[in-house]
Each structure stands twice: as structure tokens, then as C-alpha cells.
Amino acid sequence: MKAHERLLHYVTFPTGSDPKAGVIPSNPEEWEFARELVREMETLGVQDIRLDDHCYVYGRIPANIPDYKGPVMGLIAHMDVSYEAPSRDIQAQIIHYEGGDLVQNKDTGASVSPEDYPFLNNYVGCDIITSDGSTLLGADNKAGIAEILTMAETLQKDDSIKHGDIMIGFTPDEEIGESGTFFDVEGFGADFAYTVDGDAFGECQWITFNAFEVMVHVHGFNIHPGSAKDKMINAARIAAEFDGLIPDSETPEHTEGFQGFYHLCEIHGDVEQTDMEYIIRDHDFQIAKERCETMQKTAEFLNHKYGEGTVVVEIEESYHNMEEILKDHPVLTEIPLAIIREMGEEPDTAPVRGGTDGAFLSFKGLPCPNLGVGAHNFHGKKEFAVIRDMDRTVELLIRLVQRIAEQDKNI
Numbered sequence: 001m002k003a004h005e006r007l008l009h010y011v012t013f014p015t016g017s018d019p020k021a022g023v024i025p026s027n028p029e030e031w032e033f034a035r036e037l038v039r040e041m042e043t044l045g046v047q048d049i050r051l052d053d054h055c056y057v058y059g060r061i062p063a064n065i066p067d068y069k070g071p072v073m074g075l076i077a078h079m080d081v082s083y084e085a086p087s088r089d090i091q092a093q094i095i096h097y098e099g100g101d102l103v104q105n106k107d108t109g110a111s112v113s114p115e116d117y118p119f120l121n122n123y124v125g126c127d128i129i130t131s132d133g134s135t136l137l138g139a140d141n142k143a144g145i146a147e148i149l150t151m152a153e154t155l156q157k158d159d160s161i162k163h164g165d166i167m168i169g170f171t172p173d174e175e176i177g178e179s180g181t182f183f184d185v186e187g188f189g190a191d192f193a194y195t196v197d198g199d200a201f202g203e204c205q206w207i208t209f210n211a212f213e214v215m216v217h218v219h220g221f222n223i224h225p226g227s228a229k230d231k232m233i234n235a236a237r238i239a240a241e242f243d244g245l246i247p248d249s250e251t252p253e254h255t256e257g258f259q260g261f262y263h264l265c266e267i268h269g270d271v272e273q274t275d276m277e278y279i280i281r282d283h284d285f286q287i288a289k290e291r292c293e294t295m296q297k298t299a300e301f302l303n304h305k306y307g308e309g310t311v312v313v314e315i316e317e318s319y320h321n322m323e324e325i326l327k328d329h330p331v332l333t334e335i336p337l338a339i340i341r342e343m344g345e346e347p348d349t350a351p352v353r354g355g356t357d358g359a360f361l362s363f364k365g366l367p368c369p370n371l372g373v374g375a376h377n378f379h380g381k382k383e384f385a386v387i388r389d390m391d392r393t394v395e396l397l398i399r400l401v402q403r404i405a406e407q408d409k410n411i
């Protein structure tokens with residue numbers, strides 16, 4: 001079976017994760033998909049298959065090199081899809097793309113325009129999978145799962161492809177930041193892994209943001225506006241003042257590449273109480289820390305003005321830049337980069353402007369670069385996957401497992 005045929009089947013499982021659920025898996029329907037993957041892995045010669053209490057699926061493709069002593073690699077993808085767009089009743093379709101707007105639905109006018117998404121021009125002449133424009137597609141990350149299992153099928157059929165032990169891990173709830181929470185690094189048994197969860201084919205990423213979450217609570221004092229003079233403390237206005245003191249040039253809408261930011265994600269409140277939720281991101285840990293300090297100082301300044309305790313800032317670290325770990329294992333990225341070049345593509349090593357499953361796992365002892373799956377526009381209705389590039393990703397994985405098997409155990 002081809003990888004895209006698997007994808008077309010997988011997207012029929014509505015596995016949108018739920019940030020408010022408070023349990024893992026956050027969507028009980030992830031179980032259905034996990035069981036389906038277990039059934040499929042059983043037919044592909046995957047061994048030691050395990051579906052655990054939190055809906056993590058593990059398996060092992062045994063080495064076909066006698067007495068194999070080389071490195072054990074892992075491949076990881078996530079089963080949930082984003083909650084940021086509808087993910088039920090996905091009507092996937094294959095469109096032969098000849099340039100211009102990629103029309104998802106003639107009746108609704110849903111389409112992907114190369115003016116907004118110039119990378120579409122790379123795929124003229126390709127077959128592209130999209131939804132009908134009313135839902136996301138779910139190539140993030142079901143394309144990754146499809147590619148890993150298509151690789152497994154190829155290895156099962158062709159014993160001349162020599163490889164070491166390959167561990168497979170499919171996680172729930174990556175989109176709500178929980179995929180690593182119950183990941184059994186020790187039981188997984190790999191020396192390192194690749195998350196197959198990037199966008200375009202050719203992406204190989206090992207630099208992520210450092211991430212902090214900042215809650216800002218503004219406590220006001222409400223009194224009838226007619227008799228409020230010198231008494232009222234308007235929390236909503238102070239919150240607006242707080243945000244006004246955050247450098248406008250350091251926000252997501254004004255940054256790119258290696259530039260980090262402050263991002264006001266949510267604000268709700270009234271005169272009495274207003275709460276704001278920010279995230280702070282930067283590839284440089286020190287700069288991210290300095291942004292946290294700026295927020296503390298801003299609170300101090302406003303407390304000086306309006307009274308102690310008016311503005312309270314709570315900061316929590318979310319994840320670290322995995323480059324800190326991966327810089328000690330350069331071979332893990334050099335090998336896929338070389339293969340991508342051999343396959344005629346210039347690798348895209350741009351830093352991730354976000355985190356990955358691997359950012360968390362790398363710090364749990366499983367160094368974990370990220371590879372592209374051949375898809376774009378994740379988390380939205382314009383998401384699409386390119387069949388040719390899904391096939392090329394399978395080819396990359398097949399070459400990768402062979403190359404890894406030739407390395408020293410202490411890679």
C-alpha cells in the first residue's frame with residue numbers, strides 16, 4: 001500500500017485533541033485510531049506491540065542483520081490532530097494540481113492560493129490531497145504515521161534492505177503539548193529517534209524555541225462610576241496598559257527566523273479582575289529569560305503606580321530548545337541531510353518557530369530531530385499533502401534506517 005492510501009484511511013478517524021479535557025488521551029476517539037494502528041502493525045511484522053493505559057502505541061521492527069549490535073533508532077509520530085480547525089467528517093480528495101488556485105470546493109469557493117502560499121508553486125504537476133475546505137486534513141501528523149508504516153511494509157517485503165532494530169512510537173495529544181507526558185523513554189528502548197512531524201519534504205530540524213507561559217492577573221477595585229473619583233482601579237485598563245508596554249516589534253506578527261517574541265494569546269476580564277495569558281518564545285534561552293524579566297519589571301512599574309499586588313505575574317517554563325542536546329549528536333542530523341541531498345533536494349534546516357515532540361523527549365534522554373512529511377498548512381482548512389513527497393519521505397526513511405545500521409552504537 002502507498003503512504004497516501006494509508007493517509008486517506010487514517011483521516012476518517014476523528015482524533016482532534018482537546019486542550020480542556022484534563023486527561024490523556026484527551027479525546028476518547030484516539031483509542032479507536034490507536035487500536036486500528038495496532039491491528040495494522042500486526043500485519044506488518046512489527047513485534048512487541050503495546051498499547052498502554054494512556055493510548056501510546058509502541059512496537060519494534062526487529063533487525064535483519066544477524067547479531068546486530070549497532071544503534072537502535074526510533075521513529076515517532078502523533079495520532080491526534082489539531083483542535084484549531086474542525087476535524088470531523090473530513091472529506092479528503094486528490095487533486096491533480098496544474099498551477100493557479102488549488103480549488104478545494106467549487107461551491108464554497110474554498111481554495112489555496114499560491115499568492116498567499118508561494119510554496120504551492122513547487123507542486124505544479126503533482127497530485128495533492130486536501131480536505132473540501134470545511135475541515136483540516138490531518139496530514140499533521142497522520143502523514144507521518146502513514147510513512148512510517150509504509151516503510152515498515154517495505155522492510156517486511158524486501159529482506160535485502162539491511163537495518164537494525166527500529167522502535168516505533170505513536171503518541172496521543174501532541175497538539176495540546178502532552179505527547180511526551182507519559183512517553184515511556186526507557187521502555188521504548190531506542191538510543192535516539194526522529195519525529196516525522198515537519199512540513200515539507202526535505203525539512204530536517206534540530207533547533208526549536210525555548211518556551212515560557214506567563215499568566216498576568218490584574219486585580220482592580222470596582223465602584224459605581226458616578227462616585228469613582230480617586231477610588232476606582234480599572235483592571236481592564238491596567239491590563240491594556242501592561243500590554244502597551246510590551247515591545248510591539250517583538251510580537252509574532254512582526255518577527256521571523258531567529259527572532260523570538262511575546263504573544264498575548266488570551267485576555268478576559270472586567271473592572272474588578274482581568275487575566276491575560278502570554279507565551280514567550282526565543283531560540284536563545286537567555287533572551288527568553290530576559291523577556292520574562294521584562295514582564296516582571298513591567299508588573300513592578302504598574303504596582304508602583306497603582307498599588308502593590310495590583311499586577312501579579314506567574315511564569316512557567318514549557319520547553320527548551322533541543323539544540324542544547326542535539327549539538328552533541330551531529331551525526332543524527334548529518335545523515336538525513338546527506339540523504340535528502342542525494343535525493344536531489346536542498347535540505348531545509350530553518351529553526352522551528354515552535355516546539356516539537358522531540359524538544360521534550362530530547363531532554364528526557366531521547367535525542368530527537370524532526371523530519372518533514374511532505375505536507376503544508378497544518379492546523380487549518382487549507383492543509384494539504386503532496387503524494388510525491390509522501391513517497392519521497394518513505395524513501396528517505398528506508399535509506400535512513402540502512403545508513404544508521406552502519407554507524408557505531410555510540411552515535
Ligand SMILES: [Zn+2]
Pocket residue numbers: 078140141174197
Ligand atoms: Zn504535528
